[in-house]
Amino acid sequence: MHLASTEKVGHVRAARHAEGTSVSSDSTVRGAASDAGRDMAYNAVRDIPYDDLKAFEGRAAAEAGIGKDLVNVPMIRHWCEAMGDTHPAYAGADPIAPPTMMQAWTMGGLSGHEGRSDAYDELFGLLDGAGYTSVVATDCEQEYVRALRPGDEISFDAVIESVSERKTTKLGTGHFVTTRMDIRAGGELAGTHRFRILKYAPARRKPKGKRPRPVINRDNAGFWEGVAAHRLLIQRCGGCGELRFPWLPGCNACGSPEWDTIEASGEGTVYSYVVMHHPPFPAFDPPYAVGLIELAEGVRIVSNVIGVPYDKVRVGLPVRLEFQRVDEELELPLFRALGGGPPFTSGGEPFGSGGEPSVGGGEPCAGGGALVEGGPGGALRVGEELPALEIPITRILIVAGAIASRDYQDVHHDAELAKAKGSPDIFMNILTTNGLIGRYITDRFGPTAVLRTVAIRLGAPNYPGDTMVLSGTVEAVDNGPDGVTAMVKVVGTNGIGKHVTGTVAVTLPPGGTA
Numbered sequence: 001m002h003l004a005s006t007e008k009v010g011h012v013r014a015a016r017h018a019e020g021t022s023v024s025s026d027s028t029v030r031g032a033a034s035d036a037g038r039d040m041a042y043n044a045v046r047d048i049p050y051d052d053l054k055a056f057e058g059r060a061a062a063e064a065g066i067g068k069d070l071v072n073v074p075m076i077r078h079w080c081e082a083m084g085d086t087h088p089a090y091a092g093a094d095p096i097a098p099p100t101m102m103q104a105w106t107m108g109g110l111s112g113h114e115g116r117s118d119a120y121d122e123l124f125g126l127l128d129g130a131g132y133t134s135v136v137a138t139d140c141e142q143e144y145v146r147a148l149r150p151g152d153e154i155s156f157d158a159v160i161e162s163v164s165e166r167k168t169t170k171l172g173t174g175h176f177v178t179t180r181m182d183i184r185a186g187g188e189l190a191g192t193h194r195f196r197i198l199k200y201a202p203a204r205r206k207p208k209g210k211r212p213r214p215v216i217n218r219d220n221a222g223f224w225e226g227v228a229a230h231r232l233l234i235q236r237c238g239g240c241g242e243l244r245f246p247w248l249p250g251c252n253a254c255g256s257p258e259w260d261t262i263e264a265s266g267e268g269t270v271y272s273y274v275v276m277h278h279p280p281f282p283a284f285d286p287p288y289a290v291g292l293i294e295l296a297e298g299v300r301i302v303s304n305v306i307g308v309p310y311d312k313v314r315v316g317l318p319v320r321l322e323f324q325r326v327d328e329e330l331e332l333p334l335f336r337a338l339g340g341g342p343p344f345t346s347g348g349e350p351f352g353s354g355g356e357p358s359v360g361g362g363e364p365c366a367g368g369g370a371l372v373e374g375g376p377g378g379a380l381r382v383g384e385e386l387p388a389l390e391i392p393i394t395r396i397l398i399v400a401g402a403i404a405s406r407d408y409q410d411v412h413h414d415a416e417l418a419k420a421k422g423s424p425d426i427f428m429n430i431l432t433t434n435g436l437i438g439r440y441i442t443d444r445f446g447p448t449a450v451l452r453t454v455a456i457r458l459g460a461p462n463y464p465g466d467t468m469v470l471s472g473t474v475e476a477v478d479n480g481p482d483g484v485t486a487m488v489k490v491v492g493t494n495g496i497g498k499h500v501t502g503t504v505a506v507t508l509p510p511g512g513t514a
């Protein structure tokens with residue numbers, strides 16, 4: 001479900017038509033396009049004349065909306081707890097609200113929106129009536145003008161900025177709707193917020209085929225008994241002690257039929273791998289990586305490498321055994337990529353040529369203001385890579401983030417309803433992703449850092465059980481009267497791909513204190 005990519009597909013196709021040439025060799029884009037075509041059947045939708053949709057552009061989406069609560073300490077605290085954000089500015093006697101929380105103050109909450117305009121309801125009614133009944137947020141761009149403090153009364157106006165032509169994505173077919181909101185505190189502009197959603201008809205996934213069953217016989221039954229007990233068993237020759245895998249009735253080294261077993265520790269590395277693109281099999285969702293894993297004991301086993309995008313699997317990648325239930329009857333030994341190795345760094349991406357990547361030199365970003373020591377911009381270089389942040393995507397994080405952001409869309413807390421809408425499980429909402437990125441940046445830049453803008457685009461959803469790794473690269477540094485402002489490119493990668501890509505502007509005031 002690469003939303004970001006699939007939206008790109010629309011542009012790529014349009015460009016192809018215009019120029020008559022192949023404009024992209026991006027396999028992700030092509031993969032998304034072919035997946036959308038091959039695996040999906042679409043629910044019946046009615047074509048809406050595009051002029052009818054264009055007519056909504058420029059109309060108010062919300063007029064004189066009022067935040068349901070004043071900015072307040074409990075909501076700030078709940079947000080920080082959900083995001084794991086311990087920034088000192090958000091606590092204590094005189095806290096400010098985390099800037100990325102801005103949208104939360106405008107949310108309708110459990111009882112819904114009141115400030116919505118007729119135009120917004122009409123547009124949604126039109127799309128619903130034509131069969132585009134589901135909604136997912138894809139982009140969020142925020143600019144923060146002034147900090148929000150407890151007691152601030154929030155008001156907002158929003159305008160429908162654009163409605164796209166019909167686009168087909170992996171999620172389904174539909175229209176992107178972009179709204180722009182001005183948010184005020186006590187009548188004074190506090191920030192702006194541009195938000196893009198896809199209003200779509202969910203694709204009907206063909207029922208997924210089951211993975212092939214193992215053929216269990218006298219010679220390998222012990223192996224599968226081990227799997228059932230979550231033990232990966234290796235045969236050991238009774239004659240010469242040689243370890244062997246896969247299981248065989250006799251020893252290749254000495255011919256002895258005698259054997260016993262040892263249990264694998266579960267540690268290993270990728271000895272070799274292939275990425276499977278074609279042909280597709282019903283149980284598998286290409287592209288995916290098949291690894292030949294060398295276990296710490298020295299024998300090798302073929303299995304899937306999980307927990308890392310298929311194109312980040314590398315020879316030598318450290319992995320650890322995990323037993324995963326793939327359907328009601330079958331559990332399999334799979335190998336999860338371990339962090340810390342080469343695959344998670346974005347090294348080698350061409351971010352400027354000035355300055356070498358920031359390895360060594362102590363901990364560049366831990367703790368307060370270390371980056372600006374020696375004068376604004378002195379320690380902050382274009383091309384500098386921030387230490388990565390690994391975030392386990394738990395069910396409770398997804399739910400707590402949704403509630404802290406006052407987002408009661410069922411797909412963020414109710415697995416059954418999420419499945420009914422074509423999603424394999426609940427998934428993280430965009431406000432939580434936004435909050436986690438804010439936390440990542442201020443964690444890395446220290447307590448004096450001030451967020452200016454956060455612009456993100458979502459791709460592969462964050463489902464429970466996955467891990468997201470946030471990484472950041474300084475793309476530009478600007479010395480101004482307010483201090484030094486860095487533009488940081490942020491990428492959040494999960495087990496299925498890029499969950500989020502975005503850009504954050506963050507300012508470090510001169511003198512290192514806010």
Ligand SMILES: [Zn+2]
Pocket residue numbers: 237238239240241242251252253254255256
């Ligand atoms: Zn032997």
